[in-house]
Amino acid sequence: MCGIIGYVGQREAYPLLVSGLEKVxxxxxxxxxxxxxxxxxxxxxxxxxxxxxxxxxxxGTMGIAHSRWATxxxxxxxxxxxxxxxxxxxxxxxGIIENYLELKEQLRGRGxxxxxxxxSEVILHxxxxxxxxxxxxxxxxxxxxxRGAYAFAVMAKGNSEIVAARNGCxxxxxxxxGEHFLASDVAAFIEHTKNVIYVxxxxxxxxxxxxxxxxxxxxxxxxxxxxxxxxxxxxAQKQGYPHFMLKEIMEQPLTMEETLHVPLPAxxxxxxxxxxxxxxxxxxxxxxxxxxxxxxxxxxxxxTASEFRYKEPLFxxxxxxxxxxxxxxxxxxxxxARLAKxxxxxxxxxxxxxxxxxxxxxxxxxxxxxxxxxxxxxxxxFTAQLIALYKLxxxxxxxxxxxxxxxxxxxxxLQLREEIKKIAERYVNNQHFLYxxxxxxxxxxxxxxxxxxxxxxxxxxxxxxxxxxxxPIALISEEMPTIALCLxxxxxxxxxxxxxxxxxxxxxxxxxxxxxxxxxxxxxDDVVYLPKVDELLSPLLVAIPLxxxxxxxxxxxxxxxxxxxxxxxxxxxx
Ligand code: M6R
Numbered sequence: 001m002c003g004i005i006g007y008v009g010q011r012e013a014y015p016l017l018v019s020g021l022e023k024v025x026x027x028x029x030x031x032x033x034x035x036x037x038x039x040x041x042x043x044x045x046x047x048x049x050x051x052x053x054x055x056x057x058x059x060g061t062m063g064i065a066h067s068r069w070a071t072x073x074x075x076x077x078x079x080x081x082x083x084x085x086x087x088x089x090x091x092x093x094x095g096i097i098e099n100y101l102e103l104k105e106q107l108r109g110r111g112x113x114x115x116x117x118x119x120s121e122v123i124l125h126x127x128x129x130x131x132x133x134x135x136x137x138x139x140x141x142x143x144x145x146x147r148g149a150y151a152f153a154v155m156a157k158g159n160s161e162i163v164a165a166r167n168g169c170x171x172x173x174x175x176x177x178g179e180h181f182l183a184s185d186v187a188a189f190i191e192h193t194k195n196v197i198y199v200x201x202x203x204x205x206x207x208x209x210x211x212x213x214x215x216x217x218x219x220x221x222x223x224x225x226x227x228x229x230x231x232x233x234x235x236a237q238k239q240g241y242p243h244f245m246l247k248e249i250m251e252q253p254l255t256m257e258e259t260l261h262v263p264l265p266a267x268x269x270x271x272x273x274x275x276x277x278x279x280x281x282x283x284x285x286x287x288x289x290x291x292x293x294x295x296x297x298x299x300x301x302x303x304t305a306s307e308f309r310y311k312e313p314l315f316x317x318x319x320x321x322x323x324x325x326x327x328x329x330x331x332x333x334x335x336x337a338r339l340a341k342x343x344x345x346x347x348x349x350x351x352x353x354x355x356x357x358x359x360x361x362x363x364x365x366x367x368x369x370x371x372x373x374x375x376x377x378x379x380x381x382f383t384a385q386l387i388a389l390y391k392l393x394x395x396x397x398x399x400x401x402x403x404x405x406x407x408x409x410x411x412x413x414l415q416l417r418e419e420i421k422k423i424a425e426r427y428v429n430n431q432h433f434l435y436x437x438x439x440x441x442x443x444x445x446x447x448x449x450x451x452x453x454x455x456x457x458x459x460x461x462x463x464x465x466x467x468x469x470x471x472p473i474a475l476i477s478e479e480m481p482t483i484a485l486c487l488x489x490x491x492x493x494x495x496x497x498x499x500x501x502x503x504x505x506x507x508x509x510x511x512x513x514x515x516x517x518x519x520x521x522x523x524x525d526d527v528v529y530l531p532k533v534d535e536l537l538s539p540l541l542v543a544i545p546l547x548x549x550x551x552x553x554x555x556x557x558x559x560x561x562x563x564x565x566x567x568x569x570x571x572x573x574x
Contacts, residue, residue, distance in 0.1 A: 001069035001568040002081075002094040003027035004171075005188050006062075006153045006162045009179025009209045013063035014056070020181070020188035021050040021065050023236065026374055026562070026569040027094075027184060028069025031080035035090045036060035041157050043090070045080040049563075061209075064153045064162065066092035069568040072100070073117030083121045085128045088157045093120035094184055095150035095169040096573045103145065123152055131156070136206050136215075139163045143204070143217050149331065149573060151199075153182060161208045164199065165217075169572050170329050170357060171199040173212055175226060180207045186229050187236050187372060197224045198355055227355070236372045243561045245375035245455070249547050253410045255380045256540065258369035259387040260403055264395050265364035267348065271318030274301045276308050276336040278571065280378040280450060281324040281385060286443035287539050288322075288389035294536060296396035305332035306574070308339075315345045322348045322392075326373055326381035327570040328356025335574075337361055350388045352381050366392070375562045376569050377455050379547045382447065383410075386540055406537045413530060413544045417552075420545055423510060423526045424552035430481055433458060434472065434507075436465040437485035438495055444485055444539050448546035455564050456554035465491075465498040476507040483549070484524070485542060488514040489535040499523060512542055 003024025007013045013036045021032060033045025034053065042058040050067065066081035073079040081092045097103070100119035107125045108114070114121055126145055131138040135156050149168030155161075164171055164182050174181035174189035174196055181189035182205065186196055197212060199205050203222060206213045214222040241247035273292060275285035282304055289300040303313070305323075309332055315321075321340035325333045328351040337358055340347050349362035352370050359365045368384035387403060394401035427433075433452060437445035442464045449460035463472050465484070476482070482502050486495040496519075499509050503523055511524040514532045521527050530541050554561050 001028045001071070001570065001572050003067040003184045003188070004064070004092045004094050004151060004153055006064045006164065006182040006207070007179070008062040008160070008162050008207055009176065010061055011179065012057070013060050014058045016192070017063050017065040018050060018053050020183060021067050023187040024183060024185050025050055025067045026376060028067050028568045029563050030070045030075040031068045031077070032066065033080045033082050033092075034058060034063060034065040035082040035084065035155070036063035037155055037157060039158065041084055041087070041090055043082065043084055045077060045082065047075055047077055047080065062155065062160065062162065064090065064092045064155055071096055071573055072119040079116045079118050081120060083116065083124050085124045089124055089128045089131070089154060091120065091124040091127070091152055091154040093123055093150055093152040094572065095152075096148045097122055097146055097150065098148040099146070119148075120152070123150070124154065127154055135159055135161065135163050136204065139165055139204055140217060140219060143167070151184060161206055163204065163206050165204045166199045167201050171205070173197040173199065173205060173207060175212065179209055180212060182207060190229065190236065194229045195226055196229055197226050236374060243375065245377050245379060245551055245561050248373055248375050248380045249544065249551065250414060251371070252380050252383050252544060253407060253414070255370045255384050256387050256403070256407045256410060259384040260391070260407065262366055262369060262388065262391070264366060264391060265348070267320070267364060269396050270298065270320035270346070272299045272301065272316055273320050273322055274303060274313070275322045275324065276303045276305045276333060277324035278305045278330050278332055280382050280447060281326060281333070283443045283447040283450070284382050284385035284389065285322070285324050286446070287386055287440060288393070290440040290443070291390055291536060292393040292396065295393040298396055303336070305330065305336045309335040313339070315340070315343045320346050320348055322350060323358055323362060324350045324385055325358050326352040326370070326378055328353045328358040329570045329572050330358070331572050331574050334358050334361070350385055352384065374569070376564055376567050377451055377550070377561070383540060383543050386543070403537065403540070406533050406540050409531045409533065409541060410544060413541050416528060416545055417548055420528065420548045421552050423528070424549055424556060426526070427481055427510070428553050428556045430479065431459060432475070432480045433460040434475065434480060434482040435460060435462040436468065436482060436498065438465045438491040439489065440535060440539060441485040441487065441489070441542065444542045444546065445483070447543065448483060448550070451547055451550035452553060454567060455550055455561050456557055456559055457565070458553065465495055468498055468501065473501065473505065476502055476505040478506050478508065481508040481510060484509050484511045486511050486513050486520060487530065487535070487538050487542065488517070488532060489538070496520070512545060
């Protein structure tokens with residue numbers, strides 16, 4: 001969480017930093033700040049979004065900038081980055097310094113005065129204290145004192161370099177002509193250069209307008225590997241849509257089709273799989289469990305990464321741990337990958353962001369081809385993850401997954417937008433929703449409820465429909481509508497009975513059903529009909545109207561859809 005950027009070159013740094021901040025703002029958007037340098041430092045930082053900086057200008061051809069998601073210290077101007085210490089050093093940081101309190105105590109004991117409540121400011125005080133004549137040496141000395149996760153960038157007045165260090169948070173350098181960028185994400189500078197150098201954990205980069213020098217924390221030089229990024233600027237723009245989320249929903253026929261063609265690594269058939277992920281990726285994993293067990297008849301354990309990493313998991317010979325992540329940077333999922341590796345268990349990543357940390361650390365990777373996903377609510381990454389999991393299941397069953405037909409049907413499902421809008425208008429004022437499904441539809445109920453709560457701030461809970469009688473049915477009233485996923489399936493009759501039980505208690509029901517199901521219309525208040533497909537493939541179609549429903553409700557409520565409150569796109573801290 002938090003986005004950092006730096007620029008050193010021949011152009012005015014400020015406009016480049018502002019436009020870069022707009023691209024990484026999805027990582028955190030509580031407050032924003034920029035420090036540029038000529039022969040002195042110029043600072044601007046405020047609570048709120050980067051938008052407010054557009055009509056300003058700070059002088060200088062180098063600078064650093066930050067978009068914050070608060071961890072330590074409230075959301076206020078003094079806690080916004082960059083920090084300046086001794087009127088000479090300035091820093092931006094993404095991550096958490098776990099031992100900051102003890103470091104702060106020591107620094108205070110030596111007379112340092114702090115201007116913020118953040119952990120980040122401690123790094124800068126340490127650098128200032130360690131500085132003799134060389135910024136790089138001061139940073140190298142400092143990193144040995146830090147415990148935690150970080151990517152930070154620091155500049156010193158009168159010095160024409162940016163020094164940046166990484167341990168556990170993303171950091172990438174953009175190589176231009178007589179200029180260099182650094183950032184948490186290539187999106188920050190992709191319009192200026194596609195040539196990049198990924199900085200690894202325990203590495204420090206010293207960047208001037210002409211050179212990039214990388215060394216490890218012990219000072220040993222490392223030859224930087226330069227690569228070319230293949231995605232383009234347009235993919236990271238709204239292209240006429242009012243929100244990234246809507247654009248990303250509408251792109252799904254294409255991104256699913258693209259992911260159908262990804263090659264699978266040559267994997268031996270595991271005896272058991274453990275799928276680990278967070279949030280939406282975790283719900284994709286739960287669909288994956290149903291599909292793999294049904295198609296390949298191999299047992300799958302499904303785990304939430306934040307729980308898995310602390311439970312001393314039992315690994316068995318022949319296990320394969322599958323990590324699913326859009327960003328490839330989620331802290332808990334990454335920790336799970338590392339835990340599996342410590343136990344010498346094979347790891348496979350299903351990751352969207354190429355060269356992200358998880359992608360680089362796992363033994364094998366399947367890249368989903370969803371393209372850049374900017375909206376905080378994950379949509380096209382979810383359906384791409386599903387496609388990758390179907391492909392994997394069929395691969396382990398010795399068959400080929402041909403999902404072409406169902407992917408074509410997603411175009412038809414997207415046409416339901418107007419119909420879904422009419423339904424959303426009828427329910428927008430409800431404060432609570434229940435989502436139910438059985439079997440493979442249960443993870444979709446979870447995903448639908450997550451989408452609604454994260455962007456519209458409406459309370460939504462998901463249950464396996466069979467669980468209703470064990471408690472949740474007590475909630476049913478006219479004020480608590482239920483979204484029932486009742487498509488043609490082995491459990492259709494059971495779902496139908498559950499819906500009747502809700503109706504008998506005056507609950508309103510919006511059903512997602514299969515085309516031609518006339519009897520469901522007779523008992524439900526609203527029905528969204530979807531094309532008939534095999535039950536196993538239905539998640540690929542159901543996901544889309546659930547996303548559209550959440551999007552439309554949030555739109556009608558006037559919510560900030562692409563940047564919902566309290567959230568950030570990549571959760572890079574625990
Ligand atoms: O980048 P990841 O896929 O690892 O992210 C996992 C979750 O943080 C993410 O899916 C989150 O739940 C989304 N905001 C859901 O829309």
